[in-house]
Amino acid sequence: MPRTSSPRPVSRPDAGPSLVGERFEATVERVAHGGFCVARHEGRAVFVRHALPGERVVAQVTEGHTGDRYLRADAVEILDASPDRVEAPCEYAAPGRCGGCDWQHATPDAQRRLKAAVVEEQLFRLAGIERKVEVEEAPGTPDGLGWRTRVQFAVDDAGRIGLRKSRSHEIVPIETCAIAAPGVEEVGAERRSWPGVAGVEVIAASGSSDRAVVVTPLPKPDGRMPIVEMDVPVAVLRGDGQGGAARVHGRAQVREVAAGRTWKVSGSGFWQVHPAAADVLNEAVLEAVEARPGETAMDLYCGVGLFAAGLAEAVGEDGEVVAVESDKGAVEDALVNLESYDQVVIVEDRVDKALKDAPEGFEAEVVVLDPPRSGAGKKVVAGIAELRPRVVAYVACDPAALARDLAYFAEQGYELDTLRAFDLFPMTHHVECVARLVRSAR
Template sequence: MSARRPSRPRARAGRDVTGTELELEVGPVAHGGHCVARTEGEGRVVFVRHALPGERVLARVTEGTEESSFWRADAVRVLRADADRVEPACPVARPGLCGGCDFQHVALPRQRVLKAEVVAEQLRRLAGLDVTAGTDVVVEPVPGDTGDGTDTGDAAGGGGAGLRWRTRTRFAVDAEGRPGLHVHRSHAVVPLDDCPISAPGVVGSGVLGARWGNVEAVEVAAGSDGGPPLAVALPSAGRHAHLPKLPGASLAVRTADGVHRVSGRTWVGERVAAGGREHAFRVSGAGFWQGHRAAPGVLAEAVLEAAAPRPGESALDLYAGAGLFTAVLAAAVGEQGSVLAVEGEERAVRDARRSLHGAPQVELWAGAVEESLADEELAGRSVDVVVLDPPRAGAGRDVVTGVAGLRPRAVVYVACDPAALARDVATFAQHGYRLDGLRAFDLFPQTAHVECVARLVPA
């Protein structure tokens, strides 16, 4: 019997219409950083970036064929502008250039309105909930980012109006060794000498002014402990990296077998005030940590409010990372209580172990969350509160089923993607848990992303 031939990728049917220009009336905002429009006459859906609902624009198609069910396009000229349109702070936050920011052309308060509409729409469509933006769903600003004229600080010095907030930035490197960010939905790199949403420590690291040989990306992390920022280079496959000197930053290289020090230290320090206490953490090799400078404290307080952990209770922290929520839960339940933290990345578990070594009520498990929930030892425990902060794709059916099977009195779900959250809320409902509260935070100003903290309780 002969082996089956591998299938070939299907070519896109129909004539490519990329570059075609259309006059469009722009409709509502949609999940993903674009607005929905329809072509006149035919009524084909067009997802338009760099536009605002209610505007009339000249849009240039960036993806699509005559047979496509929808097209993608950029608004290259505004024929009728919305009152909330502003000039982008970054010279490359424009059609055909950097794809890092979705909403730099939108006034900051309106950005939050658009994000609330997206969250509400996803909860209605995917979770079947009767919620309305502006009443049930409000996206809250965080300190320094209101954009209403009350911001403190300035862009160059450390914040205000949705700029200089990002303490973690991954820069791609082009063929000439210049760091930058990708064009939207493209591998092309736009070289940068500044990134206005990146924190002063990231930009001041010297990464953007350097040249990198045989490196495909550089991850930069600026901690909050006053120490130097950390740049971690990712060499091109099978190549030896040629690295610059960075007098103002630590430098490391990440390979398949770990993060290797070049100069300085291979971690950054973080300090977070929450629950009336300050907590110290170390995060190795530019590992995961909340990107916005205010996010760790804001989210930790929101989690404590939603979970309301009591002294002596048992808590479970899933996708625990470096232990941010583990630390505040441990302080709340005290040494008479217990916190079990589960994290799949070994490096993050080691970081959490260093940061939490003085908390005897904390137990750390290294492993996949799905497998840990199926462990007989965990299944036999009494759990009062579960906190989970899954990756962008969400927790998924198996994890939700496992969490619900523990019958905690409260589940607090931290989500960076409203569609994934809505799908998981629908699954929780099938297992007898209802959405009892939701807070949304603008932790990603100038982009379409939004962070939610949802509380679920037995129905």
């Protein structure tokens, strides 16, 4: 089956005939998690993209059957527009086209209000926490464009580069990406053909001139790497489709600048994609924990060591920082980035296992965790509680996962003290949060 194909609407015996393609008028009620708004049609919830609360729209079903409890749809015509609606600055941000951006049709202020409402709703629904949330604007991107320093493109069967539709493997070829940083666009990946390639990631480091292109070839009997010529000098890495990469030519890593220093980040290794994100989150985390000289701190899911370095500065030579990371490439980078701190111990292991295997009686006054989008989970939260920290700083990129974990922390005697939210992914539904947890008074 071609990689650009999408499933044809079929009947499911358990749910009846497909409704994909059907249209109806609906009034949009509220925002929902994931870049959707909620409407209702014939007593059934409909999750609608490209709409805003309060609008009257024509919705076209994109997923759902007659027997389903809810449907998904696109707003293909706006009958009564919200005052927050604007014309999307990108031609690909439209029904049936690129799924990378969710809110280009809303003003930046409105986008932040929508994200705040989602965080509030998830906290209350999943953790029973009532909290007013304000999403703070990210420095340097007031219009929400030109910020993404790492872009993962897909490639269709014709060798055209593009991005995927929402909730689909289908690829929409593009000539430019409105939220890509200028350094990404300068590489010119969209302006060339990519035969024999499954995916292309373009990296434009923040604070340095380093550029890299990670190319993941299609499986071939000879395993040859396509010839790559770009518009500007770049390192070219061969990706394995699993987040790993090997050097083909040029530097195997890029230099990112944040928190007053330079960081080594290899290939497709994790680094925040907004140029201001590392500074914003590092400052928020250190402010939340207020680590003291001589304390023991843990940095869980430490990546290349951003938070561990700040913690090491705060606890000083008489303190200790235990940084835990399971990704081998990130650990190798962290060893370089943190080599000047004798008080930092780097543990290459899964976080749940590292906590389980901690020496008997080991405690940490400060714990910082920045788990993947799925969250930390009940076992990790329980392991953190056994360390008896006085404060926990939780960095979360998914409000639902954060809320679930906050409920687990509550079971362990820790409550949400403060919460900050940052708009580090403008035009999308994503929002970054930093939660401070302390022991419950009761």
